[in-house]
Amino acid sequence: MNRAQLNRLRGDRNGARTKPHRNTFVRNRDSGLFGERRPMAKLSLSQVRSARVMFAKGKSATEVAKKLEISVAHACRIRSGQSWTGGSHNAKD
Secondary structure, eight states, rough: OOOHHHHHTTTTTTSTTOOGGGHHHHHHHHHHHHHHGGOOOSSOOHHHHHHHHHTTTTTHHHHHHHHHHHOHHHHHHHHHHHHHHHHGGGGGO
């Protein structure tokens, strides 16, 4: 039995790969919503700006995370620019 036959037996023909219109994650991935407009956003733009100010003042990621009630990993992503990059797209309206 080859790999394709095994995948078919495991149900690889069904699910998110063959029916992406049913998968809410795939459907909402390119929704055009950024920052605090995303339904699952944990922070507002003003909170992110205050986190950046705290980082500029020398606060650690742990201190920022405790203050904003987020994970240390999320605080590190904000600091490094992997998350909440830019911010100008949130200032519109």
